[in-house]
Structure formats: structure tokens, C-alpha cells
Amino acid sequence: MEDVLVLGIESSCDETAAAVVKNGRQVLSNVISSQIDIHTLYGGVVPEIASRKHIERINQVIEEALVQAGVTLEDIDVISVTYGPGLVGALLVGVGEAKAIAYAAKKPLVGVHHIEGHIAANYIEHPDLEPPFLCLVVSGGHTHLVRVMEYDKFEIIGCTHDDAAGEAFDKVARAIGLGYPGGPKIDKLAKEGNPHAIEFPRAKIAGAEFDFSFSGVKSAVLNYLNNCEMKKIEVNRADVAASFQQAVVDVLVGRAVAAAKKLGENRIAVAGGVAANSYLRSTMQAACDKENISLCYPSPIYCTDNAAMIAVQGYYDYICGKRSGLDLNAVPNLKIGQR
Numbered sequence: 001m002e003d004v005l006v007l008g009i010e011s012s013c014d015e016t017a018a019a020v021v022k023n024g025r026q027v028l029s030n031v032i033s034s035q036i037d038i039h040t041l042y043g044g045v046v047p048e049i050a051s052r053k054h055i056e057r058i059n060q061v062i063e064e065a066l067v068q069a070g071v072t073l074e075d076i077d078v079i080s081v082t083y084g085p086g087l088v089g090a091l092l093v094g095v096g097e098a099k100a101i102a103y104a105a106k107k108p109l110v111g112v113h114h115i116e117g118h119i120a121a122n123y124i125e126h127p128d129l130e131p132p133f134l135c136l137v138v139s140g141g142h143t144h145l146v147r148v149m150e151y152d153k154f155e156i157i158g159c160t161h162d163d164a165a166g167e168a169f170d171k172v173a174r175a176i177g178l179g180y181p182g183g184p185k186i187d188k189l190a191k192e193g194n195p196h197a198i199e200f201p202r203a204k205i206a207g208a209e210f211d212f213s214f215s216g217v218k219s220a221v222l223n224y225l226n227n228c229e230m231k232k233i234e235v236n237r238a239d240v241a242a243s244f245q246q247a248v249v250d251v252l253v254g255r256a257v258a259a260a261k262k263l264g265e266n267r268i269a270v271a272g273g274v275a276a277n278s279y280l281r282s283t284m285q286a287a288c289d290k291e292n293i294s295l296c297y298p299s300p301i302y303c304t305d306n307a308a309m310i311a312v313q314g315y316y317d318y319i320c321g322k323r324s325g326l327d328l329n330a331v332p333n334l335k336i337g338q339r
Contacts, residue, residue, distance in 0.1 A: 007311065009079070054094065080311055111324040117309040117310045121312065138270070139166045160213060224240070
């Protein structure tokens with residue numbers, strides 16, 4: 001089989017990214033233009049600003065990805081792009097760009113599901129990883145337990161009923177004065193705190209043993225802080241961060257390992273921005289070692305939003321026969337497995 005070069009484009013939130021990937025596994029370039037500094041001023045992502053910045057940067061980012069890969073547009077075999085879920089204005093920038101390139105260069109176009117892309121990030125550094133396996137997807141907007149049946153077939157085993165884990169991290173970080181982005185800052189501060197100092201709740205969903213809920217633990221943290229303020233009790237921010245993180249990680253790891261055992265899966269992958277959390281990684285590794293389950297996760301650069309993962313999933317969608325027309329549109333609430 002001849003080599004297949006895929007140009008991936010990602011613009012679902014606040015990173016403008018482009019990458020070139022060979023045969024779904026070898027990353028030739030991975031360029032990310034982050035907007036974190038801008039959105040930090042507002043305490044979170046402002047959709048209108050994100051869209052405008054994507055428009056300003058997308059051409060340069062794609063050109064840089066081609067240059068770093070040492071290829072031209074003529075060498076590219078497939079154009080892949082995130083078309084959902086995400087911020088609709090941000091998605092439209094990437095989708096419009098990808099369609100224009102595919103049309104002008106006469107290349108096949110493949111629309112990629114953002115969460116399926118996060119899962120596919122695990123293929124980059126784990127050459128022996130092949131479906132089937134169980135994947136815990138944890139990001140700012142999503143918390144899913146997904147059974148990866150085939151490269152293009154997914155079954156949702158569990159999902160959150162309210163806040164995603166990453167969303168809870170951001171809200172708690174803001175409440176204790178850490179600012180945006182919350183996940184990395186809580187991860188860092190928690191190392192200085194006692195994870196058992198405060199007992200925050202671990203929610204269980206009746207009749208859905210592998211589902212999640214994080215609004216309760218977020219509210220418990222806010223109530224604790226309000227209580228301390230009313231009673232003029234000094235708050236140990238490191239203890240709050242560590243205890244909150246412990247509560248969230250306990251649930252994530254517990255559900256994932258329990259699902260793997262029940263389903264007879266001997267391999268768990270972790271994906272999404274929260275997969276970069278050092279405490280989640282170490283706790284999951286210890287739990288998997290205890291149960292003799294194999295664990296893999298991407299390097300931090302492939303956990304946060306990037307285009308390499310979109311190119312990887314685009315490759316597998318392409319060889320599985322998926323093609324998108326020039327009528328491809330942004331779908332901000334796209335469900336996993338939806339086509």
C-alpha cells in the first residue's frame with residue numbers, strides 16, 4: 001500500500017492547529033497557535049474572539065505545517081478537519097478553510113469528530129495499540145467512557161450528566177483564585193496540599209454505573225469556600241485543590257477500571273486535555289497495574305487540542321471509506337459515533 005499523507009486542521013475552540021501525518025501513525029509536523037494568553041484576560045474562552053483569531057492565523061499555521069513536514073499541498077493525499085463538536089464560529093473557520101483547500105487542490109475531504117480525534121491521539125506513540133480497547137475521554141467539554149470497537153466504530157459506555165471533569169477543574173480553579181486555564185494550575189497546586197484534608201462527594205448515578213456527575217463536587221467546593229468566608233476561617237487553597245482533585249480522579253479511575261473488568265477489556269487508553277493531569281496518570285497507572293490492565297495515554301502535547309490527532313483519525317476514517325462533500329458543515333453538538 002502506498003503512503004497516505006493527511007493534512008489535519010483543528011479549530012474547535014481556542015487553538016488554531018494544522019498537522020501532516022503519514023499513514024495514520026507518523027507525525028511529520030504538528031503546529032499549534034494557542035490563544036490562552038488572550039482568553040486568560042477574560043477568565044475563559046470568548047467565542048467571538050476565538051473565531052476572529054482563527055481567521056487571522058489559519059493560513060499561516062497550515063503553511064508552517066507543510067513547511068515543517070517538508071511537503072507541498074500537491075504531496076497531500078487527504079484533507080481532514082474537525083467539524084464538531086465545539087464552538088460553532090470557531091469550527092466554521094476550519095471547515096471553510098478545509099473545503100476551500102480540498103476544492104482548489106482536488107483532494108478528498110474527511111470531516112472528523114473532535115472526540116474521536118482525541119481517542120486517536122493514542123495511536124501516535126503506541127504503535128501496537130489497535131481496537132478493541134476502552135478509552136476514558138476527559139476534557140473541558142466532555143467526559144466519556146468509550147469502547148473503541150474498530151477504528152471508526154465507537155460505543156459509549158458512560159458519560160457525564162452535567163459538568164465535564166475539565167469544566168469542573170476550571171470552575172473550581174476560578175473559585176480559589178487560580179484563574180484560567182484551571183486544570184494545569186490545580187494539578188500544580190494540589191502537589192502542595194493534603195488530598196484527604198476535606199471530604200468532597202463522589203457522585204453515583206442510579207441505574208448507570210459507568211456514568212459521571214461533577215456538578216455536585218463543584219458545588220461542594222463552592223459551599224465549603226462560602227462557609228469558610230462566612231465563619232472567617234482561612235482557606236488552605238492547596239488542600240482544597242488536592243481534595244477536589246482526589247474526588248474527581250477517584251471517580252474517573254474507579255469507573256474506568258470497573259468498566260474494563262466488567263467488559264473484559266484488558267487495555268485502557270486515556271485521552272483529552274485532562275489526560276495531561278499528572279495525578280490522574282499516576283493513579284490510573286497504579287489501579288491498572290493492580291488489575292493487570294495495560295494503560296496508555298498520549299504525551300501532553302497530544303492531550304490538548306491539536307491537529308495531529310485529527311489527521312490520525314482522518315486517515316482511519318479515509319481508509320474505512322468515509323468521505324465528506326463540499327456541503328460539510330460545522331455541527332457544534334455532534335455526538336460521538338454520529339455520521
